[in-house]
Amino acid sequence: MKKLAIFGSGSGSNAENICNYFRGSDYVDIACIFTNNKEAFIVKRANKLKIPIIYISKKELLDFFGIYKTLKSYNIDYIILAGFLLKIPEKFINFYQKKIINIHPSLLPKYGGAGMYGRKIHQSVLENKENESGITIHFVNENYDEGEIIFQESCKIGCNEKIIDLEKKIGLLELKFFPKIIEKIILK
Numbered sequence: 001m002k003k004l005a006i007f008g009s010g011s012g013s014n015a016e017n018i019c020n021y022f023r024g025s026d027y028v029d030i031a032c033i034f035t036n037n038k039e040a041f042i043v044k045r046a047n048k049l050k051i052p053i054i055y056i057s058k059k060e061l062l063d064f065f066g067i068y069k070t071l072k073s074y075n076i077d078y079i080i081l082a083g084f085l086l087k088i089p090e091k092f093i094n095f096y097q098k099k100i101i102n103i104h105p106s107l108l109p110k111y112g113g114a115g116m117y118g119r120k121i122h123q124s125v126l127e128n129k130e131n132e133s134g135i136t137i138h139f140v141n142e143n144y145d146e147g148e149i150i151f152q153e154s155c156k157i158g159c160n161e162k163i164i165d166l167e168k169k170i171g172l173l174e175l176k177f178f179p180k181i182i183e184k185i186i187l188k
Contacts, residue, residue: 001026001027001028001029002027002028002029002077002078002186002187003029003031003074003075003076003077003078004018004022004028004029004030004031004076004077004078004079004080004182004186005030005031005032005033005034005071005074005076005078005079005080006018006019006030006032006033006034006079006080006081006082007033007034007035007079007080007081007082007084008033008034008035008040008042008081008082008083008084009035009036009037009040009042009083009084009085009086010037010040010041010042010083010085010118011040011041011042011045011083012033012040012041012042012043012044012045012046012082012083013045013171013174013175014082014083014103014174014175014178015033015042015045015046015082015083016045016049017174017175017178017179018030018080018082018178018179018182019045019049019051020049021179021180021183022179022183027183027187028182028183028186028187030051031051031052031074031075031076032051032052032053032054032070032074032076033046033051033052033053033054034053034054034055034056034067034084035053035054035055035056036055036056036057036058036061036084036085036086038055042083052074054070058086061086061088061089062089064089064091064092067092068091068092068095077099077186078096078099078100078101078182078185078186079092079096079099079100079101080100080101080182081100081101081102081103081140082103082178084102085117087114087144088100088140090142093140093141093142098139098148100139100140101137101138101139101140101150101181101182101185102137102138102139102140102145102147103135103136103137103174103178104135104136104137104138104145105117105118105121105122105133105135105170105174106121106125106133106134106135106136107132107133107134107135107136107152107154108136108138108145108146108149108152109145109146110125110130111124111125111133112136112144112145112146113144113145114144116144116145119163119167122163122166122167122170123163125157125166126157126161126162126163126166130157131156131157132154132155132156132157133154133155133157133166133169133170134152134153134154134155134170134173135152135153135170135173135174135177135178136149136151136152137149137150137151137152137177137178137181137182138150150181150185151177151181153173153176153177155169155170155173
């Protein structure tokens with residue numbers, strides 16, 4: 001059985017969706033959820049799902065070895081970033097080569113990089129009058145949003161589309177595809 005740790009900083013909708021997708025699986029277990037934000041809604045979701053929640057600071061993330069010890073205690077095979085806003089240190093990447101998977105709410109390489117997350121991305125997409133946007137699922141490397149692309153799915157942007165409308169479209173793509181692509185990658 002493959003053991004996954006989810007890292008998240010926000011509402012946790014993708015984390016909850018992934019947990020529900022793999023609930024009862026004979027092949028995949030969501031062992032724990034890490035967060036750097038004790039006030040994030042992902043904490044409530046983890047508690048509701050009865051999945052251990054582990055709080056980490058930026059300093060602990062950079063230090064690596066304490067978190068690595070915790071990951072080893074849960075026998076973690078893959079780390080899934082689901083709205084985790086801190087940069088993953090190179091030490092992590094070296095230990096988990098092609099084992100850290102992220103989702104980004106744009107069609108990379110467009111609208112990626114430091115500071116590009118959530119509404120900022122959607123606002124930029126609309127300001128630049130793009131006719132499509134979408135999601136990118138990729139392996140994590142040492143640079144923000146530059147890891148090898150695993151999967152992309154796009155959606156059309158209508159005339160006079162608002163940020164909230166684009167957010168909903170992107171959110172639906174994330175919920176539909178993220179767990180399926182994770183499954184495909186880890187079970188190949």
